[in-house]
Amino acid sequence: DAKTTQPPSMDCAEGRAANLPCNHSTISGNEYVYWYRQIHSQGPQYIIHGLKNNETNEMASLIITEDRKSSTLILPHATLRDTAVYYCIVRVRTSGSRLTFGEGTQLTVNP
Amino acid sequence: DSGVTQTPKHLITATGQRVTLRCSPRSGDLSVYWYQQSLDQGLQFLIQYYNGEERAKGNILERFSAQQFPDLHSELNLSSLELGDSALYFCASSPFPRGATDTQYFGPGTRLTVL
Numbered sequence: 290d291a292k293t294t295q296p297p298s299m300d301c302a303e304g305r306a307a308n309l310p311c312n313h314s315t316i317s318g319n320e321y322v323y324w325y326r327q328i329h330s331q332g333p334q335y336i337i338h339g340l341k342n343n344e345t346n347e348m349a350s351l352i353i354t355e356d357r358k359s360s361t362l363i364l365p366h367a368t369l370r371d372t373a374v375y376y377c378i379v380r381v382r383t384s385g386s387r388l389t390f391g392e393g394t395q396l397t398v399n400p
Numbered sequence: 401d402s403g404v405t406q407t408p409k410h411l412i413t414a415t416g417q418r419v420t421l422r423c424s425p426r427s428g429d430l431s432v433y434w435y436q437q438s439l440d441q442g443l444q445f446l447i448q449y450y451n452g453e454e455r456a457k458g459n460i461l462e463r464f465s466a467q468q469f470p471d472l473h474s475e476l477n478l479s480s481l482e483l484g485d486s487a488l489y490f491c492a493s494s495p496f497p498r499g500a501t502d503t504q505y506f507g508p509g510t511r512l513t514v515l
Contacts, residue, residue, distance in 0.1 A: 323503075332402065332490050332506035333443070376443075387433065387445035387458060388492075388504060 293377045298395040301371075307364040309394050311377030314358040319381050322353060323388070324362045326373040333376065333390075336362065367398045403427065404507035406491050412513045418479040421510045425472055425493030431455070432474040433494070433504060434466055438487035449474055450496065481514045488512075 294312040301307040313322065323338040337344055337351045339360075344351045350363040364371055376393040380386060403426035413419055425432050434446040436459075445458035449468035460466075463481075468474045478485060488511050492504040 327443075330488060330509070330511075332404070332492075332508050334402070335503050335505060338503065387448065387456060388435075388443075389445070390443035392442065 293379055293391055295375070295377050295391065295394045297392060298397070301364075301367045301396060301398050303369060303398050303400050304366055307367040307371065307396055307398070309362040309364075309375050309377075309396060310359065311362070312359045313377070313379045316357050316379050320379045321381070322351065322360050323378045323380060324349070324351065325376045325378065325388070325390075326371075327376070327393075328370075328373040333388075336375075367396075369398050369400065372396060372398045402505040402507065404491060404493050404505055406489075406507035406510050408510060409508065410511050410513075412515065413481060414515055415481055415483060417481050417514075418477065419481065419512065421476040421478070421489050421491075421512075423474045423476070423491030423493075423507060425474070425491075426505055429493035429495050429505075430472065431494045431496040432468055432472070433492040434460075434474070434476050435490045435492065435506075436487050437490065437509075438484075441487075443490075446476070478512070483514050486512055486514045 324336040325333040327333045339351045353360045374393040405424045407422045430451045433448045437443045446460040448456040452468050463479050466476045488509045490509045492506045494504045496502045
């Protein structure tokens with residue numbers, strides 16, 4: 290699976306959009322970008338995934354650049370409950386394979 | 401609520417002891433994954449079972465073993481425990497190989513403390 294690079298920490302004001310970047314310059318054609326988050330020692334929570342088109346669900350939007358070498362997770366209206374470590378993971382979707390977690394980004398939403 | 405359950409939530413034991421962690425996957429999911437999260441190692445994959453058979457191994461110690469039963473629940477057995485085994489242990493499940501997605505859903509974890 291391709292390696293990802295994320296900033297170690299970010300801050301966001303409550304009610305504003307949180308934009309979390311991820312670099313995955315070695316991504317290959319059959320690899321998807323997945324995002325998970327972990328709220329203080331709870332089990333990691335699936336957020337969204339995508340291949341090359343932008344994706345949106347009830348939690349977030351995922352924007353993937355045309356060359357697929359980077360992506361941005363957008364939480365449109367961050368709340369205090371969105372404070373968590375966010376992990377960007379690249380993997381082959383249907384492989385049934387492990388998730389390889391990096392260090393992630395600690396997002397802190399401030400009141 | 402992901403639909404994955406893990407018991408117990410907390411476990412405190414002594415060095416040299418043996419413990420069993422239990423995981424029930426989401427209804428219909430055939431694959432179960434175990435992950436360990438310690439302060440110095442982050443979240444690491446241990447082992448995967450699919451429909452009762454071991455499918456993949458990660459950084460799992462020889463003192464650790466797992467199995468998946470016919471009803472698809474899984475158990476992770478940790479023996480000869482050491483202080484360094486203190487960690488959060490997460491179970492995840494996915495519908496692999498069925499379904500249009502292979503998203504893994506995680507349980508709430510078991511916090512193991514070895515004294």
